[in-house]
Amino acid sequence: MLATPRDQLFFRSDQHPEGVACGELANRFGLYCIFDRTHSITYIISFAILLAVVLGVFPGILSWLHAWLAWSFVHSVPIIDGGDQIAQALTLLFVVFHFGDMRLTHWHTNSMFAHVDRLFAPVRAAAVLLFMIQGSVVYLHASIAKFGVPEWPNGTAIWYWMQDPTFAPPHWLYVPINALLSYAPTALLVTYGILAFEFILGVAIFFRTSARRSLLVPGLVLHVVFAMVFGLWSFLCSMSSLLIMYTYVPTFYSLRGDLQCSGRSVS
CATH class of the missing domain: 1.20.1440 (de novo design (two linked rop proteins))
Structure with missing residues (x-):
């Protein structure tokens, strides 16, 4: 998202003049359909979630938000890249992988919740x-x-x-x-x-x-x-x-x- 201009991510066309392809479900729950695709709030929310994911904080919670963000993107952009579809599938699997994960970050093992890990x-x-x-x-x-x-x-x-x-x-x-x-x-x-x-x-x-x-x-x-x-x-x-x-x-x-x-x- 940092390296790609918004007009290329959300490509405008006669079929999608607003640059988004929002279905009924995406209109209700997709980040880029709830807000205007060019609105700064969408990028602020996206960057905040992705930065937290990179830092590895609260993996049990952030995995859900990461999956929602990937789902929102795939169901909003007019032109879907194969890598975006793979990312959507992987983030859903990470939700399962981090289910019940109560660590503050994914960089260390929290002995306090060892019984939960087991x-x-x-x-x-x-x-x-x-x-x-x-x-x-x-x-x-x-x-x-x-x-x-x-x-x-x-x-x-x-x-x-x-x-x-x-x-x-x-x-x-x-x-x-x-x-x-x-x-x-x-x-x-x-x-x-x-x-x-x-x-x-x-x-x-x-x-x-x-x-x-x-x-x-x-x-x-x-x-x-x-x-x-x-x-x-x-x-x-x-x-x-x-x-x-x-x-x-x-x-x-x-x-x-x-x-x-x-x-x-x-x-």
């Missing part, structure tokens, strides 16, 4: 499993669904994306990448490599925790490259969060024993 440990364990299922479904769909587009099976998809001015990278990056992708073996290697790696990420839910955790860094690198080449920066933020919760958090919690379950129980 009570809701199964809920958080279920949330971790839901994160893993979400990650698996997203990457399997990303890999398998691409075969319905002819350019992916024939290995030319990435080259064609590079030619689209909407997604083409800056000139200094376009020239060397386009030169590489104009060479058929390179184009095939890159295209099929993406399909293969997304499929591996999709089936990683069945891997041992150590093997699944080893996919975190390559997965982050993949999305950083996507962001640099195609400008998918908000998608990078959402998918980085999903990757961490999918590949790293189950191992982390099994090692610390916070969920009182073994790594194998969520593998």
